[in-house]
Amino acid sequence: xxxxxxxxxxxxxxxxxxxxxxxxxxxxxxxxxxxxxxxxxxxxxxxxxxxxxxxxxxxxxxxxxxxxxxxxxxxxxxxxxxxxxxxxxxxxxxxxxxxxxxxxxxxxxxxxxxxxxxxxxxxxxxxxxxxxxxxxxxxxxxxxxxxxxxxxxxxxxxxxxxxxxxxxxxxxxxxxxxxxxxxxxxxxxxxxxxxxxxxxxxxxxxxxxxxxxxxxxxxxxxxxxxxxxxxxxxxxxxxxxxxxxxxxxxxxxxxxxxxxxxxxxxxxxxxxxxxxxxxxxxxxxxxxxxxxxxxxxxxxxxxxxxxxxxxxxxxxxxxxxxxxxxxxxxxxxxxxxxxxxxxxxxxxxxxxxxxxxxxxxxxxxxxxxxxxxxxxxxxxxxxxxxxxxxxxxxxxxxxxxxxxxxxxxxxxxxxxxxxxxxxxxxxxxxxxxxxxxxxxxxxxxxxxxxxxxxxxxxxxxxxxxxxxxxxxxxxxxxxxxxxxxxxxxxxx
Amino acid sequence: xxxxxxxxxxxxxxxxxxxxxxxxxxxxxxxxxxxxxxxxxxxxxxxxxxxxxxxxxxxxxxxxxxxxxxxxxxxxxxxxxxxxxxxxxxxxxxxxxxxxxxxxxxxxxxxxxxxxxxxxxxxxxxxxxxxxxxxxxxxxxxxxxxxxxxxxxxxxxxxxxxxxxxxxxxxxxxxxxxxxxxxxxxxxxxxxxxxxxxxxxxxxxxxxxxxxxxxxxxxxxxxxxxxxxxxxxxxxxxxxxxxxxxxxxxxxxxxxxxxxxxxxxxxxxxxxxxxxxxxxxxxxxxxxxxxxxxxxxxxxxxxxxxxxxxxxxxxxxxxxxxxxxxxxxxxxxxxxxxxxxxxxxxxxxxxxxxxxxxxxxxxxxxxxxxxxxxxxxxxxxxxxxxxxxxxxxxxxxxxxxxxxxxxxxxxxxxxxxxxxxxxxxxxxxxxxxxxxxxxxxxxxxxxxxxxxxxxxxxxxxxxxxxxxxxxxxxxxxxxxxxxxxxxxxxxx
Numbered sequence: 001x002x003x004x005x006x007x008x009x010x011x012x013x014x015x016x017x018x019x020x021x022x023x024x025x026x027x028x029x030x031x032x033x034x035x036x037x038x039x040x041x042x043x044x045x046x047x048x049x050x051x052x053x054x055x056x057x058x059x060x061x062x063x064x065x066x067x068x069x070x071x072x073x074x075x076x077x078x079x080x081x082x083x084x085x086x087x088x089x090x091x092x093x094x095x096x097x098x099x100x101x102x103x104x105x106x107x108x109x110x111x112x113x114x115x116x117x118x119x120x121x122x123x124x125x126x127x128x129x130x131x132x133x134x135x136x137x138x139x140x141x142x143x144x145x146x147x148x149x150x151x152x153x154x155x156x157x158x159x160x161x162x163x164x165x166x167x168x169x170x171x172x173x174x175x176x177x178x179x180x181x182x183x184x185x186x187x188x189x190x191x192x193x194x195x196x197x198x199x200x201x202x203x204x205x206x207x208x209x210x211x212x213x214x215x216x217x218x219x220x221x222x223x224x225x226x227x228x229x230x231x232x233x234x235x236x237x238x239x240x241x242x243x244x245x246x247x248x249x250x251x252x253x254x255x256x257x258x259x260x261x262x263x264x265x266x267x268x269x270x271x272x273x274x275x276x277x278x279x280x281x282x283x284x285x286x287x288x289x290x291x292x293x294x295x296x297x298x299x300x301x302x303x304x305x306x307x308x309x310x311x312x313x314x315x316x317x318x319x320x321x322x323x324x325x326x327x328x329x330x331x332x333x334x335x336x337x338x339x340x341x342x343x344x345x346x347x348x349x350x351x352x353x354x355x356x357x358x359x360x361x362x363x364x365x366x367x368x369x370x371x372x373x374x375x376x377x378x379x380x381x382x383x384x385x386x387x388x389x390x391x392x393x394x395x396x397x398x399x400x401x402x403x404x405x406x407x408x409x410x411x412x413x414x415x416x417x418x419x420x421x422x423x424x425x426x427x428x429x430x431x432x433x434x435x436x437x438x439x440x441x442x443x444x445x446x447x448x449x450x451x452x453x454x455x456x457x458x459x460x461x462x463x464x465x466x467x468x469x470x471x472x473x474x475x476x477x478x479x480x481x482x483x484x485x486x487x488x489x490x491x492x
Numbered sequence: 493x494x495x496x497x498x499x500x501x502x503x504x505x506x507x508x509x510x511x512x513x514x515x516x517x518x519x520x521x522x523x524x525x526x527x528x529x530x531x532x533x534x535x536x537x538x539x540x541x542x543x544x545x546x547x548x549x550x551x552x553x554x555x556x557x558x559x560x561x562x563x564x565x566x567x568x569x570x571x572x573x574x575x576x577x578x579x580x581x582x583x584x585x586x587x588x589x590x591x592x593x594x595x596x597x598x599x600x601x602x603x604x605x606x607x608x609x610x611x612x613x614x615x616x617x618x619x620x621x622x623x624x625x626x627x628x629x630x631x632x633x634x635x636x637x638x639x640x641x642x643x644x645x646x647x648x649x650x651x652x653x654x655x656x657x658x659x660x661x662x663x664x665x666x667x668x669x670x671x672x673x674x675x676x677x678x679x680x681x682x683x684x685x686x687x688x689x690x691x692x693x694x695x696x697x698x699x700x701x702x703x704x705x706x707x708x709x710x711x712x713x714x715x716x717x718x719x720x721x722x723x724x725x726x727x728x729x730x731x732x733x734x735x736x737x738x739x740x741x742x743x744x745x746x747x748x749x750x751x752x753x754x755x756x757x758x759x760x761x762x763x764x765x766x767x768x769x770x771x772x773x774x775x776x777x778x779x780x781x782x783x784x785x786x787x788x789x790x791x792x793x794x795x796x797x798x799x800x801x802x803x804x805x806x807x808x809x810x811x812x813x814x815x816x817x818x819x820x821x822x823x824x825x826x827x828x829x830x831x832x833x834x835x836x837x838x839x840x841x842x843x844x845x846x847x848x849x850x851x852x853x854x855x856x857x858x859x860x861x862x863x864x865x866x867x868x869x870x871x872x873x874x875x876x877x878x879x880x881x882x883x884x885x886x887x888x889x890x891x892x893x894x895x896x897x898x899x900x901x902x903x904x905x906x907x908x909x910x911x912x913x914x915x916x917x918x919x920x921x922x923x924x925x926x927x928x929x930x931x932x933x934x935x936x937x938x939x940x941x942x943x944x945x946x947x948x949x950x951x952x953x954x955x956x957x958x959x960x961x962x963x964x965x966x967x968x969x970x971x972x973x974x975x976x977x978x979x980x981x982x983x984x
Contacts, residue, residue, distance in 0.1 A: 058969070060552040095661050095949070099597065101590035105949065106962050110662045169587050170602045232724075264973055457587070457597065470598050477550070481756055 001026055003071045005418075006079060006088050007389045009410040015392055019079035019088075019411065023071040023252035025259070029271040031064065037297045038064045038269070040476055041288050043276050044304035046074020047090075047462050048450050050258035051103075051469025052302045052476075057265040059477055064296055065268070066288060068275030068420050071252075072259050075306075075421055076462055078250025081411060083370040085250030086339045087377070088413040090425065090462045092116070094241040096232075097463035099470065107257045113245040116366045122346035127403060129354030130202040139351065146207050147235040149200035152192050153208065154228050156180060161225055161233050168229035169457040181222035181434040185212065188221040206353040206361045207238075212427040213335035213381040220430045223459075230458060243364070251462075271296075275420070278314040279303065281445040299480065300446050302472045304465075307331055307440070307453040308422035315447075322439025323449070329432055331453065333460075334416045335424035336360070336380035338388055340399045341409035347374040352402045359386035359398035373408055388412045426453040426460040433459075448472045493518055495563045497910070498571060498580050499881045501902040507884055511571035511580070511903065515563040515744035517751070521763040523556065529789045530556045530761070532968055533780050535768050536796035538566020539582075539954050540942050542750035543595075543961025544794045544968075549757040551969055556788055557760070558780060560767030560912050563744075564751050567798075567913055568954055570742025573903060575862040577742030578831045579869070580905040582917065582954045584608070586733040588724075589955035591962065599749045605737040608858045614838035619895060621846030622694040631843065638699050639727040641692035644684050645700065646720050648672060653717055653725050660721035661949040673714035673926040677704065680713040698845040698853045699730075704919035705827035705873040712922045715951075722950060735856070743954075763788075767912070770806040771795065773937040791972065792938050794964045796957075799823055799932070799945040800914035807939075814931025815941070821924055823945065825952075826908045827916035828852070828872035830880055832891045833901035839866040844894045851878035851890035865900055880904045918945040918952040925951075940964045 001024035009015045042053045045067035057063045071077060076090030093113070095101045104110055119139050126142035128135055137145070157164040164180070167173045183191075185208055189201075196204065205216060211227050212219035231237040247254055262268040271294075278289040279301060286301045305313055310327035318324070338360060351364045363378035378399055380386040388395040388410065396407050415424040440454035450472035455464025493516035501507045534545045537559035549555045563569060568582030585605070587593045596602055611631050618634035620627055629637070649656040656672070659665040675683075677700055681693075688696065697708060703719050704711035723729040739746055754760040763786075770781040771793060778793045797805055802819035810816070830852060843856045855870035870891055872878040880887040880902065888899050907916040932946035942964035947956025 058552075059550045095590055095659075096588065098587055098590035098593035101661070102594040102962070105591065105661065105959055106966055108963075110659075110948070111665070113659070113662075167587075167602075167605070169593070169597065170605075173603070232729075237724075264970075456602070467597055470594070471600075474598055478756075 003069070005069060005071065005077070006411065006413045008081060009392055010408060015389060019081065021071055021077055021079050021252050023073045023077045023255055025070070025072060025270070025272050028070060028273050031269050031271050034294065036062070036269070037285065038062045039298060039480065040064070040300045040302060041066060041286065041296050041298040042302045042304065043279070043288065044074060045069070045072040045272070046304060047076060047255065047258070047465035048452055048469040049074070049302070049304040050255060050262075051466045052304065052450060052472045053268065054258045054262040055470060055473030056476060057262040057268040059473070060267070061476070061480070062267050063262070063269070064298065065270040066274045066276055066290065066296065067270070067272045070272050073252055073255040074465075075415065075425060076251045077255065078252045079411065080250060081409070084367065084375065085247070086375070086411040087246060087251055089337070089415065090251065091246050092243050093247070093462060094245055096237065096241040097458050097461060099457070099466040100461075100463040103466060104254070107254070109247070109254065112248050112253070114248045115244055116246055117244070117349070117351070117364060119349050121349050124349035127350070127352035128199060128202060129352065129358065129402065130198070131357050132198060134354070142203070142351070143235070145199055146203045149196055149204035150207065150235050152195055153188060153204055154225060154233070156225070161228050165225055165229040168226065171226055171229070171456065177222070177225065178434045180225055181220055181430055183221045184217050184430050185209070185219040185221055185224060186216035189216060202355050203353060206355040209355070209381045209383065210362045210379055212333055213379060213424060214332035214427060215381070215383045218332045218429045220428045220433065222430070223428050223433060226459070276313055278316065279447060280316040281447055283445070286446045300448065300476050302448045302450055302476065304451050304469070306421055306451055307426065309420060317445070320439065320442065320444055322436060322442075326432065326436035326440055329429065331423055331426045331432070332382065332429050333424045333427035334382040334385065336386040336388060336414070336416070337412060337424070338378045338380070338395060338399065339411040340376045340378065340405065340407050341369055341373045342376055342405040343408050344374050344405045345372050347376065347403065347405060350403055354402050356383055358401040359384050359394065360402055363399070363402045376403070376405065378402060387414055387417065389414055443475065448475050495561070497561060497563060497569070498903065498905045500573060501884050502900060507881060511573065513563055513569055513571050513744050515565045515569045515747055517562070517564060517762070517764050520562060520765050523761050523763050526786065528554070528761070529777065530554045531790060531972065532556070532792045532794060533558060533778065533788050533790040534794045534796065535771070535780065536566060537561070537564040537764070538796060539568060539747065539750070539957035540944055540961040540964075541566070541794070541796040542747060542754075543958045544796065544942060544964045545760065546750045546754040547962060547965030548968060549754040549760040551965070552759070553968070553972070554759050555754070555761070556790065557762040558766045558768055558782065558788065559762070559764045562764050565744055565747040566957075567907065567917060568743045569747065570744045571903065572742060573901070576859070576867065577739070578867070578903040579738060579743055581829070581907065582743065583738050584735050585739070585954060586737055588729065588733040589950050589953060591949070591958040592953075592955040595958060596746070599746070601739070601746065604740050604745070606740045607736055608738055609736070609841070609843070609856060611841050613841050616841035619842070619844035620691060620694060621844065621850065621894065622690070623849050624690060626846070634695070634843065635727070637691055638695045641688055641696035642699065642727050644687055645680060645696055646717060646725070648717070653720050657717055657721040660718060663718055663721070663948065669714070669717065670926045672717055673712055673922055675713045676709050676922050677701070677711040677713055677716060678708035681708060694847050695845060698847040701847070701873045701875065702854045702871055704825055705871060705916060706824035706919060707873070707875045710824045710921045712920045712925065714922070715920050715925060718951070768805055770808065771939060772808040773939055775937070778938045792940065792968050794940045794942055794968065796943050796961070798913055798943055799918060801912060809937070812931065812934065812936055814928060814934075818924065818928035818932055821921065823915055823918045823924070824874065824921050825916045825919035826874040826877065828878040828880060828906070828908070829904060829916070830870045830872070830887060830891065831903040832868045832870065832897065832899050833861055833865045834868055834897035835900050836866050836897045837864050839868065839895065839897060842895055846894050848875055850893040851876050851886065852894055855891070855894045868895070868897065870894060879906055879909065881906055935967065940967050
């Protein structure tokens with residue numbers, strides 16, 4: 001099945017919109033009674049919505065999932081082209097991420113992971129490019145370079161962040177940490193710049209911006225400290241947890257498990273291609289209207305609409321001001337993620353950085369395709385914006401600006417112009433998290449709001465999406481049970 | 493409510509059997525229709541059984557939990573005496589343990605953890621006792637000592653175990669690792685003994701036996717490698733994940749959440765004080781008989797009976813030979829865990845080891861009681877067995893053999909003589925895991941077997957119990973759904 005989402009390019013085919021994915025659902029809807037009153041409507045079929053949907057359907061509730069796209073997975077989905085999976089969005093998972101690992105374990109997929117990097121063959125080095133030129137070093141040397149620079153960056157407490165944020169899943173355990181949500185990444189770099197070598201400066205900026213994919217001056221320093229704490233205050237775990245293990249079959253092979261389990265309950269309705277326009281809370285029930293005018297009714301709604309598009313939905317009564325304001329500010333991650341399949345098998349062990357004078361700043365060799373080509377995945381940030389589909393030649397130059405390569409295929413998803421995301425994974429500007437996290441997490445009447453964008457643990461990650469989906473499902477269950485005058489007996 | 497389990501002693505009261513716990517359930521049963529045919533009977537109310545019970549009841553099934561004790565929690569439960577929680581069994585949790593953390597997150601208990609140690613005051617050192625005498629060192633020095641010795645112990649691959657077991661939740665990823673299930677801990681120490689200083693030898697043995705609480709010659713070397721991999725192949729994470737964070741309100745404050753959530757479904761029956769004698773699989777259903785002759789019927793049974801007591805239940809048809817054999821071999825952990833409340837506030841920052849000439853080999857100061865006393869928790873292993881209730885003076889000497897202290901109170905649970913456990917947390921002799929893990933995990937007819945003793949991730953831990961409970965619940969759900977001719981509509 002081919003999704004409308006994503007792009008692929010080869011010299012022979014030119015640019016094609018849409019790529020195949022097992023996350024595309026056919027038929028696109030199984031709703032047969034438009035007047036059905038559901039227990040819960042879940043808006044949005046990313047991991048957060050899928051988790052909420054599955055938990056609620058498993059728990060005996062009649063659930064309807066509404067999704068604007070033709071596929072599930074939200075900001076995490078995979079395509080398979082030429083027998084090889086390309087990850088269009090969120091990719092890596094780890095047993096250091098508890099919520100996603102619980103699901104991998106429960107779906108018995110522990111043995112379906114593979115390692116992105118393979119530092120064993122061919123061009124087995126790290127290249128560092130800056131305005132001063134390009135040089136190569138061993139992976140160990142690169143690790144030492146980035147580790148050293150990052151330790152200076154995070155060392156606000158003389159303990160490399162360990163005392164200022166000792167419990168990453170309880171981020172404000174030490175409330176003094178909030179002060180670090182004032183400075184931006186640029187502010188923090190300014191503080192330590194005299195202590196950084198030119199190479200450290202380049203490597204640090206590229207590495208830190210790999211978390212925000214925004215300009216340094218608009219990226220919260222605090223949020224990086226949170227990522228750092230989640231990664232055990234250790235660069236080795238930044239690699240281990242953030243960019244090492246991916247699904248052999250692609251993310252969509254995981255997402256479909258949630259969907260199929262929900263389906264197996266026979267209590268689960270869904271309608272894809274159904275972008276929601278309005279959510280009206282009538283006290284006794286909630287009415288959800290799609291852009292095409294379909295109306296759905298339920299006792300509760302779980303909105304998993306991401307921050308950057310939350311104000312695109314009309315709420316009646318309106319969203320609380322704190323939510324409106326947070327959504328107006330939005331998050332700043334405008335990542336361009338580009339896959340390049342290259343006729344350069346020798347590049348399998350390459351990693352590289354180039355900052356700031358290139359439209360892709362960080363890339364790793366991520367696999368070998370069945371055709372024997374090297375798959376390189378590259379990330380660009382908003383300091384040097386790239387919209388790959390608008391200029392394929394420019395996109396190819398952005399790849400070859402990192403490493404000389406013969407590009408045979410490009411695959412990508414433009415998240416910035418994606419109407420249902422308007423950005424990639426959540427990364428806040430200074431102030432947003434400390435000022436608005438509680439607002440974003442707060443329920444409003446019969447509507448619960450859940451999204452990885454305001455998770456408290458692995459915020460921005462698939463793990464955070466699952467954390468939030470489980471929270472919303474439990475919230476609905478506890479609430480409906482409390483209000484259920486006469487709980488009915490229940491069966492599968 | 494006071495449980496029959498556990499013991500407490502003070503000079504004034506003498507030895508008293510039973511301690512109070514919020515894990516004691518009153519009334520002890522809510523079964524009112526003895527002829528009810530349940531969807532599922534769960535045998536055993538530890539975390540594994542509680543997780544299975546909750547997941548199944550949430551999923552719309554009629555579940556009956558049978559538990560032999562007067563309390564929930566199995567090998568993990570807490571008492572509160574004098575306003576202070578004492579952990580009678582499994583204690584520590586971490587966000588590095590994905591299954592338990594998912595539950596802590598879901599029950600919104602992330603902020604209810606506290607750190608066991610506090611290296612800031614008074615007698616702030618580590619004491620190392622051996623037949624050669626007793627000396628003290630700083631905690632940093634002790635860390636270096638144990639780290640150095642442990643690295644030699646685990647370094648079977650020149651990479652400190654990282655290549656032989658890179659994925660701890662997929663333990664046989666590198667099948668070559670199985671060879672390390674032949675040697676015992678004693679065998680491995682014999683291999684490296686010329687490379688260990690006398691202090692390293694003492695500290696290493698005490699530390700490694702803290703995982704098995706058995707004799708070195710009966711403890712599997714492989715299993716320690718698995719623990720090591722789970723702890724990121726790093727001694728710092730052995731501390732971080734295994735012995736750092738505990739619940740401020742005690743384990744029973746966590747266990748009760750599962751029970752209460754199951755109860756809230758109104759589909760959940762339970763009978764405590766109901767030790768199971770026999771489980772008969774009649775193909776069409778399963779009949780479970782208690783020692784007192786009560787019979788319960790269900791479509792499926794989840795047995796969470798621990799390995800060391802599995803052969804104490806009569807199964808009809810009999811257990812598969814692989815299970816019988818594994819249960820006959822059993823696991824070897826015969827831990828004596830003793831809490832001592834000491835009129836020595838200055839000991840709050842003390843940690844100590846003494847091996848082998850003391851009946852408690854490893855202890856840490858674990859808190860300060862409301863009375864201002866230091867709470868010390870001490871562990872003994874089977875190389876020098878201790879049955880605390882049989883000789884209180886001997887038990888006190890075992891504590892003061894570690895550190896001079898004025899003992900005001902003792903609290904403990906004798907797991908070795910506990911008829912429903914016959915041992916503490918799972919630790920295998922050589923060969924058991926590689927030979928019998930698959931047998932133990934295998935379903936038999938309408939009976940599913942789940943226990944932390946045969947988890948694949950954090951086996952032996954609360955995390956593994958939850959992993960297994962979730963696996964069993966999903967197994968039952970998938971199975972009943974598959975066999976359900978006519979799934980019924982369902983409500984809360």
